[in-house]
Amino acid sequence: MAGDVDQEAIRERRKKRFRTLVCIDGSEDSYRGLEYAAAISGAPDSAIILLYVRPIDQGMRTGGLQVRVARENMLSWGLELPGIKYLNRGRDLLVEHGDMALSWDQKITHTDVVGDPLGDNKVEYRQTEGKTIVLKLKTAPNIATGILDQYELGPYNLIILGASGRWGGWAKSLLDPAVAEKVAIHAPCSVMVTRHLERGHGHLICTDGSDRALEMVQKAAVLIHRTEAKRVSVMSVAVDVESESDAKRYVEEAAKILEENDLVVREAFTRVGSPVETIIEAANDYSIIVMGDTGKTGLKRYFMGSVAFKVMEYAERSVMIIR
Amino acid sequence: MALRSRDAADGTDNPKDTFANKLVSLASEFSIQYLWGKRWFLIALAVGFVMNQLPLPDGLSREGMIVLSMSVMATIMFITEPIPLPSVALLIVLGQILLLEIDSSKVAKTLWNDSVLFILGSLMLAVAVVKQKLDKRIAWLIVRATGTKTKNICFGISVTSGLLASFIGEHTVAAMMLPVGITLVTLTSDDPRQVRNLAAVLLFSIAYGASIAGIGTPSGGARNAIMVGYWKEFFYDPTDPETRKFLISYVKWMTFAYPMFLLQLPIVTLILFMTFKPEYRDLSRAVVKLRAQVTSQGHMKGGDWVAITLFFMTLLGWIFASDQLGMGTIAILGATAFLVAGLVRWEDINSGVNWGVVLLYGAAISLGVEMKNTGAAQWVAESFLNLLSPIGANEGFGLWASVSVLTTVVTNTMSNGAAVAVLGPVVLKMAVVAGESPIIIGFITAVSSAFAYLTVVGTPACTIVYASGYLKTTDFLAVGWKMAVASTIIMLLAAAVYWPFLGV
Numbered sequence: 001m002a003g004d005v006d007q008e009a010i011r012e013r014r015k016k017r018f019r020t021l022v023c024i025d026g027s028e029d030s031y032r033g034l035e036y037a038a039a040i041s042g043a044p045d046s047a048i049i050l051l052y053v054r055p056i057d058q059g060m061r062t063g064g065l066q067v068r069v070a071r072e073n074m075l076s077w078g079l080e081l082p083g084i085k086y087l088n089r090g091r092d093l094l095v096e097h098g099d100m101a102l103s104w105d106q107k108i109t110h111t112d113v114v115g116d117p118l119g120d121n122k123v124e125y126r127q128t129e130g131k132t133i134v135l136k137l138k139t140a141p142n143i144a145t146g147i148l149d150q151y152e153l154g155p156y157n158l159i160i161l162g163a164s165g166r167w168g169g170w171a172k173s174l175l176d177p178a179v180a181e182k183v184a185i186h187a188p189c190s191v192m193v194t195r196h197l198e199r200g201h202g203h204l205i206c207t208d209g210s211d212r213a214l215e216m217v218q219k220a221a222v223l224i225h226r227t228e229a230k231r232v233s234v235m236s237v238a239v240d241v242e243s244e245s246d247a248k249r250y251v252e253e254a255a256k257i258l259e260e261n262d263l264v265v266r267e268a269f270t271r272v273g274s275p276v277e278t279i280i281e282a283a284n285d286y287s288i289i290v291m292g293d294t295g296k297t298g299l300k301r302y303f304m305g306s307v308a309f310k311v312m313e314y315a316e317r318s319v320m321i322i323r
Numbered sequence: 324m325a326l327r328s329r330d331a332a333d334g335t336d337n338p339k340d341t342f343a344n345k346l347v348s349l350a351s352e353f354s355i356q357y358l359w360g361k362r363w364f365l366i367a368l369a370v371g372f373v374m375n376q377l378p379l380p381d382g383l384s385r386e387g388m389i390v391l392s393m394s395v396m397a398t399i400m401f402i403t404e405p406i407p408l409p410s411v412a413l414l415i416v417l418g419q420i421l422l423l424e425i426d427s428s429k430v431a432k433t434l435w436n437d438s439v440l441f442i443l444g445s446l447m448l449a450v451a452v453v454k455q456k457l458d459k460r461i462a463w464l465i466v467r468a469t470g471t472k473t474k475n476i477c478f479g480i481s482v483t484s485g486l487l488a489s490f491i492g493e494h495t496v497a498a499m500m501l502p503v504g505i506t507l508v509t510l511t512s513d514d515p516r517q518v519r520n521l522a523a524v525l526l527f528s529i530a531y532g533a534s535i536a537g538i539g540t541p542s543g544g545a546r547n548a549i550m551v552g553y554w555k556e557f558f559y560d561p562t563d564p565e566t567r568k569f570l571i572s573y574v575k576w577m578t579f580a581y582p583m584f585l586l587q588l589p590i591v592t593l594i595l596f597m598t599f600k601p602e603y604r605d606l607s608r609a610v611v612k613l614r615a616q617v618t619s620q621g622h623m624k625g626g627d628w629v630a631i632t633l634f635f636m637t638l639l640g641w642i643f644a645s646d647q648l649g650m651g652t653i654a655i656l657g658a659t660a661f662l663v664a665g666l667v668r669w670e671d672i673n674s675g676v677n678w679g680v681v682l683l684y685g686a687a688i689s690l691g692v693e694m695k696n697t698g699a700a701q702w703v704a705e706s707f708l709n710l711l712s713p714i715g716a717n718e719g720f721g722l723w724a725s726v727s728v729l730t731t732v733v734t735n736t737m738s739n740g741a742a743v744a745v746l747g748p749v750v751l752k753m754a755v756v757a758g759e760s761p762i763i764i765g766f767i768t769a770v771s772s773a774f775a776y777l778t779v780v781g782t783p784a785c786t787i788v789y790a791s792g793y794l795k796t797t798d799f800l801a802v803g804w805k806m807a808v809a810s811t812i813i814m815l816l817a818a819a820v821y822w823p824f825l826g827v
Contacts, residue, residue: 026515026792063494063545063738063783064446064680067790069453070498074791076456077502079509082792 014154018046018226021156023147023183025052026086029162032197033318034090036288037160038099039199040226044129049156050090051136052083053146071118081118087135091125100125100133113139144182156189158223163195163318184312184321190223192320193312197287202266203232203320204286205258206279208307209250216292216322217254221261223322224290232258233267235282237275244270276310283317293323363403367396380702386423387699393418394690394699398745401737409679412686419693433689434682437649438552442545442740443681444654448637449495450675451661455630462503463617471607477524478592480504481532485588488532489539489581490638494783496533504529505791506616510609512602515793520599522793523802527599531591531776531806533784538770539584541576541650542641545684545740548650550769551576553747556692558761569762572646578825579766583817590809598802626666633660680740687744694748704752718757723767723818726750727811730771735781739772746772763822767814774810776803 020037024030037048071081094100104125113119123135140146147159161180184191203224207213217234224232234254238247247270255265271278283289291308312319358365374392379385393415400411419430461483469479480500488496504525512518537544541551551571558569637657645653661667694700711717716725730750734742746768754764775781779789779796781803788794 062497062677062786063492063740064442064677065449065494065498065783065787066675066677067787069450069675070501070787070790073453073456073458073498074502074505077459077506079502079505082790085515 011154014047016045018043019049019154019156019158020047021049021051021147021150021159022090023053023159023161024050024086024090025143025162026082026089027162029194029197030160031090031093031162033160033162033192033194034093035097036192036194036197036199036227036318037158038094038097039228040158040223041099041131042228043226044127044131046226047132047134048094049134049136049150050087051138051147051150052087053138053140053143053150054081054083055140055142055146075118083137087137091133091135094133100127100131104128104133142179144179144186147179147183148186151187151189158190158192158320159183159187160192160194163193181309181313184309188323190219190320190322192288192318194318195316197318199287200229201285201287202229203288203290204283205232205234205254205290206311207234207236207250207254207292208275209236209246209253213250213292214253214257217257218261220290220292220320220322221258221263224263225261230262231264231266233269233286234258234265235268235279236270237278238270238272239275241272244272275307276314279307279311280315283311283315286317288318288320289315290320290322293321361405363399364405367399367403367405370399371396380706382698382705383702384698387697387702389418389422390690390693390697391699391703393422394694394745397687397690398737401741401745407679409682412679412683415686415690419689423693423697430689433692434685436552436556436688437651438545438548438688439681439685440649440651441542441548441654442651442684444651444656444658445492445542445545446676446680447658447672448654448661449492449498450672451658451667452491452495452630452634453498453675454667454671455627457627457630458499458503459613459617459620460623460627461500462506462613465503466610466613471605471610473521473524473601473604473606474592474596476507476606477528477595478589480525480528481588481591484529484532485536485539485584487536488534488784489536489543489584490641491542491634492544492783493533493537494787496536497529497784497787500529500533501526501788501791504788505793506613507606507609508793510612511606518602519793521601521603523599523798524595524601526788526791526793527595527798527802528592530782530784530788531595532588534773534776534782535587535591535810536584537782537784538773539577539581540641541571541573541645542654544773546743546772547576547769549684549688549740549743550747550765551650552688553691553751554761554765557695557748557751570646571762573642573650577642579817579822580770582821583770583813586813587810590813591806594802594805594809598805599798629664630661630666633657633664633666636660680738684740684744687741691744691748695752700748700752701756703749704756707749708753708756718759720815720819722753722757722759723763723815726753726764726767727771727814730768731774731807731811734772734775735777738780739775739782742772743769763818766822767818770814771811774807776806776810778803 018041020041022030022034022037024034034050041048074081095102104127107124107126109122109124111120118137120139121137125133136150138146138150140149151159161183163180180193184193205217205220207217234251236247236250238244251268251270255268258265271282279289289311291311293308308321312321371392374395375388379388383391397411397415400406401408416430416434419425420427465479465483466476469475480503484496484500507525508518508522511521515522538547541547554569554571558566560566637653640653640656641650662669708717711722711725715721730742730746733746747765750764750768751761754761773782776785777800779785779799785799
């Protein structure tokens, strides 16, 4: 029972920190996401967790021979399993940008997992002021489950995933039904999917004027405030010309909230048209589209086909869903 | 676990909620999420139920309909995997006992036969062979024979993977050769982005070399063993000497299929180099380092020689003794010999073999036999042929091509052994109804089931190689369709030109 109490205490402590989970899959997009995570985690109360999920064995698909046999054979050749290299590259990137130093306190933990010769491995780097960076190699039945389970271990404020290679495409969905989609639907915290993320073009916040959306704008403001970029843009889409005046009002309300949070509103504009297409089109001039979650959970989210998810799926820019 | 805490989070958002409300919302969310996850299982059950409520079509008995609906349900579950696959096997067993009211001991008997023993034995043998760590020496032998040109090394790897895989199964070879490919890649460059195409040609040489070889001999894959078992079960009648031709011996299979494999070997390398342009045309740097690694291992030890001897004894046993003793017996004998000689630990075998697969194949074969006994296979075969007759594909070459396409489609969605187990009874009956040789149609099905080059999950070798993390799923599509086309053409050529010479 003592273990439970400890776990509870750790969770409480973690809640007070700003924790970002970056899912590394070796793609460029995931490293751009890591850089963004570094930018919002400048403060000493923050933590970045780099996660690589290795799907556990698929003995059925390998004709009855466990993948473990092949993995053990690779290890005996002195070869690294996929994942370690990717995580190390992420760490090197952070060191290069001065976001961490290898001289920080280091702690390595290991958990055995049935079906994988390496199990779960964790390297934790802790700065004296309290900033932590964790590299974690995790085994799970599939990638999305691994990421969502990781949330259970400690609440996070933001999950960042790379879009490339993980989203869409019928072939990929056969193998691994859109990890980013699954995580975005089920994760209880804000999720960002990075796609050709180029910093410096600013955030574009989209609002639909509902109370909930304004709440989300407030949350987004807190998050964006952590980055050095203090300039943001706001937009709202009116379905037809008559409702454009409403849209204008929404934008002003949102802009007010943003300014109250020390952010500079660069542009505040409205457009008329179908929300998803209009947002995707307007977003091309910005780095990141920020949208509120509609507040539906689980299946409803899936069926109601919220604007946010459609944008996330089809946009050519990075999309952050605030929750 | 994920569910519980998400609900807890909802609860803290609305402190006004009464306990009862929370409970209701928790229950509703739980059940919806839960049912959604199991939707394909429910759909399969619904399909089975509806099929059994429909009026019986002409020529199909009540039992036949039950078995047919079980096959359809099993196929849906094989493809969508809403529940762990071994539990589909258990459901098949339960269905036979409860729905068909067959005595449970009788059902249990149909779960084991020589094909299933072969699957069991060859998996154990696979782990034993991989554990011998002879891969470095094999790699060294390859590069010594091929020199340092990338193209030659790839061809050498395909040939070696193929020759080995044709006897001991593609998964064994893929697991054994994977480190060879990756070592050559990492010794060439540390940065994976600079050797992407090189990694692709080397790893696909292993995967496709092994995949095309799986058709070569009956021991090359579970699907072959299953087909051999079906021929015997369906057509062999001990009282009729005419039917002895349906006992396909090891050597007879090889004369049918081995030339096809040999013909495909150079094509693999050709297709790979047409699709991916490797960054390095010469791998001398990597080869020099590889030699250093191999020499540091020292000379072959006594145990290595024993392992090699046992391995070749097993091969010879398959070739010369499997007709009398059964292929399964030889496989079990080989695995036992490795265990007795102390060359592999039982713990390694226990953790390396997915025992659920054995169960799954046993159940699938047992269902296939029931398809035959109840006449369901006959009925499906007749209906299918009626569908094909308007386009002239109900006989001859058209039928061969349609069987091949059907198998290729099915095998890309599920494990190829399961595909043969499910399709086998139907296509064999189709051959009988259409007046074609069941042997040719059977070969076409068994061989086409190896054409799952398109997806990562299609063939065991592809899945294992993909687990290295060096390949993208799109790579499989880019090169896989060319492989599938080439293989289909070669097989249809063999069926039209070569097999008739062998007198079937």
